[in-house]
Amino acid sequence: MASKITLLPDHVANQIAAGEVIQRPASVVKELLENAVDAQATQIQLVIKNAGKTLIQVIDNGEGMSNTDLRLAFERHATSKITLAEDLFALKTKGFRGEALASIAAISHVETHTRTTSEEVSHCLKIEGSTVVDQSLSTQPKGTSIAVKSLFYNIPARRNFLKSDQVELRHIIDEFHRVALAHPEIKFLFYNNGHELFELGATGLKKRIAAVFGSKWESQLVPVKEQTSLAIITGFAVKPEFSKKSRGQQFFFVNNRFIKSSFLHHAVSNAFEGLLRPGFQPGYFIYLTVDPQSIDINIHPTKTEVKFEEEQNLYAILRAAVKHSLGVFQVLPTLDFEKDASLEVPYAYKDKTPEPPPIAVDSNFNPFKNEHKSSIRPSVKDPQWEALYSGIKEANLSTIDTSEDSLLNLPESPKVFQLFSKYIVCPLKTHLLLIDQKRAHQRILYERFLSSITQKKGVSQSLLFPVVLELNPQQTEEFTHRVEALELLGFQFVLKDSNHLTITAAPEYCPASKAEELVEQLLINESEESSLEDFSPADRVAKTMAKNLAIKSGESLTAQEQQALIDDFFACKETAVSPFNRQIFITLEKTDIEQKLN
Ligand code: ADP
Ligand code: MG
Numbered sequence: 001m002a003s004k005i006t007l008l009p010d011h012v013a014n015q016i017a018a019g020e021v022i023q024r025p026a027s028v029v030k031e032l033l034e035n036a037v038d039a040q041a042t043q044i045q046l047v048i049k050n051a052g053k054t055l056i057q058v059i060d061n062g063e064g065m066s067n068t069d070l071r072l073a074f075e076r077h078a079t080s081k082i083t084l085a086e087d088l089f090a091l092k093t094k095g096f097r098g099e100a101l102a103s104i105a106a107i108s109h110v111e112t113h114t115r116t117t118s119e120e121v122s123h124c125l126k127i128e129g130s131t132v133v134d135q136s137l138s139t140q141p142k143g144t145s146i147a148v149k150s151l152f153y154n155i156p157a158r159r160n161f162l163k164s165d166q167v168e169l170r171h172i173i174d175e176f177h178r179v180a181l182a183h184p185e186i187k188f189l190f191y192n193n194g195h196e197l198f199e200l201g202a203t204g205l206k207k208r209i210a211a212v213f214g215s216k217w218e219s220q221l222v223p224v225k226e227q228t229s230l231a232i233i234t235g236f237a238v239k240p241e242f243s244k245k246s247r248g249q250q251f252f253f254v255n256n257r258f259i260k261s262s263f264l265h266h267a268v269s270n271a272f273e274g275l276l277r278p279g280f281q282p283g284y285f286i287y288l289t290v291d292p293q294s295i296d297i298n299i300h301p302t303k304t305e306v307k308f309e310e311e312q313n314l315y316a317i318l319r320a321a322v323k324h325s326l327g328v329f330q331v332l333p334t335l336d337f338e339k340d341a342s343l344e345v346p347y348a349y350k351d352k353t354p355e356p357p358p359i360a361v362d363s364n365f366n367p368f369k370n371e372h373k374s375s376i377r378p379s380v381k382d383p384q385w386e387a388l389y390s391g392i393k394e395a396n397l398s399t400i401d402t403s404e405d406s407l408l409n410l411p412e413s414p415k416v417f418q419l420f421s422k423y424i425v426c427p428l429k430t431h432l433l434l435i436d437q438k439r440a441h442q443r444i445l446y447e448r449f450l451s452s453i454t455q456k457k458g459v460s461q462s463l464l465f466p467v468v469l470e471l472n473p474q475q476t477e478e479f480t481h482r483v484e485a486l487e488l489l490g491f492q493f494v495l496k497d498s499n500h501l502t503i504t505a506a507p508e509y510c511p512a513s514k515a516e517e518l519v520e521q522l523l524i525n526e527s528e529e530s531s532l533e534d535f536s537p538a539d540r541v542a543k544t545m546a547k548n549l550a551i552k553s554g555e556s557l558t559a560q561e562q563q564a565l566i567d568d569f570f571a572c573k574e575t576a577v578s579p580f581n582r583q584i585f586i587t588l589e590k591t592d593i594e595q596k597l598n
Pocket of ligand 1: 031035036039060062063064065073074078079080094097098099100101102144
């Protein structure tokens with residue numbers, strides 16, 4: 001019988017490998033930038049068109065390749081970076097698998113020019129779908145330029161799977177940030193559709209962070225330094241008062257390679273404990289230098305995960321180093337040896353006096369009184385009360401009796417009250433509604449903001465003191481995509497130059513004091529909030545506004561506020577779930593209670 005097993009042809013094997021290494025244009029950007037860094041370049045240019053879907057080009061002034069090396073570079077498992085298996089345990093370079101270029105060339109059109117110092121001319125190689133289509137001499141300067149065109153041209157499924165240009169561009173910017181932050185000593189230029197997005201001169205780390213995220217960052221960082229036999233730790237932590245709600249400023253680098261590590265993150269978060277306002281994230285740029293033999297970066301094809309030896313010790317060292325920095329730089333109250341009881345309490349609770357847990361009850365409520373003649377009681381004909389019932393109907397609560405008879409026998413203005421500063425309890429004739437105040441309010445605000453935007457009827461209130469925001473290039477980019485929705489909502493802006501934005505007016509329902517924080521939130525890189533990736537800008541803006549402005553759990557509300565919340569809530573188009581898909585209320589049937597008390 002003839003053998004049924006055959007070896008896959010190279011181009012097929014390359015396509016399969018490409019599936020693992022190259023998921024989207026940003027993966028190509030990462031591989032090309034890393035190759036340029038490995039080639040000892042001191043200047044690297046990134047040029048992209050249409051979020052990398054049409055063109056990704058990286059031009060470096062590094063060591064270049066000889067003609068033979070140029071051909072070999074596109075073969076699978078061709079690498080100049082390791083020769084022995086043992087080398088894997090002493091990696092000093094970013095690359096080592098020797099499959100990036102072969103993978104990229106299998107799924108795109110690649111044109112490379114490269115010249116070493118010793119050569120007079122450069123060599124050019126053109127490959128389309130693993131096939132060499134041209135090889136010639138050219139006259140490029142020393143270094144390498146690789147242009148990747150028509151990515152995924154031969155894998156339509158992949159191409160169709162790509163997200164909008166905006167989203168893909170954000171992924172590219174993320175990769176660019178990671179490489180740029182790992183190598184402040186290298187000059188980087190980044191052009192998108194002919195516009196310069198970043199020009200980062202060679203500098204030190206602090207200046208690089210400021211060049212990437214905005215100059216005000218310089219004053220918001222405290223250095224972190226620690227030297228032990230296990231690891232050298234350097235970098236910066238963001239002072240807790242400047243922390244953000246997003247995870248956008250959390251960077252770990254191990255031996256100058258960006259990595260993700262939930263356990264290192266935990267160590268840093270732990271050091272910040274008690275220093276952050278609820279919902280805020282620690283910010284950090286931490287660089288670990290460890291013996292390459294003590295880590296394994298081989299565990300993931302895209303190489304962002306690392307396994308460490310002595311994890312537990314590293315955890316303790318890192319936590320202590322960050323804690324120390326936050327303390328030394330006066331972020332923590334100074335410790336002295338006279339025992340001060342307030343220091344025993346986490347910082348966030350320090351200024352609070354103990355209070356009994358707040359249970360807001362309506363003191364006017366008398367369960368034995370049959371007739372409430374409360375002046376704020378809406379009449380049965382009040383449209384809000386019809387809405388209350390239609391709201392409940394929409395939520396598919398079929399058990400509710402909405403017959404004429406029951407409407408007329410409405411409980412005397414169902415009195416609402418607050419429970420645990422978290423829920424609004426609304427007793428009805430046959431059951432009880434337990435409404436999550438935060439989610440209900442998010443729903444109300446979301447619908448309001450969304451209709452302001454879509455019906456173009458947002459109401460502005462001018463700010464007495466206009467706020468000036470400094471934007472980094474990425475935020476400026478975000479701004480251009482969101483400005484329309486923001487203005488429809490009621491914000492008004494003056495863009496002074498490409499990185500200074502003045503907020504002159506804020507929407508109704510948005511307190512002036514919150515305007516600045518909100519706009520910052522609204523300009524956050526949305527790929528961090530991947531759950532929001534697929535919605536329109538209007539929807540995203542309405543959600544972010546609702547999330548930030550809604551009353552929180554733990555806030556006690558006056559009787560009027562509770563009632564207003566309930567009325568507004570049942571006037572909503574949708575009452576079952578919050579804009580973030582969380583259930584808003586539960587019902588407790590009278591029969592359930594009777595059964596329990598049987
Ligand atoms: P790896 O980086 O894992 O070695 P790649 O497929 O990314 O694999 O690259 C293959 C080889 O091509 C590298 O080992 C290197 O020798 C060479 N190479 C790639 N890009 C460049 C560049 N920009 N400058 C010089 N040499 C390069
Ligand atoms: Mg490589």
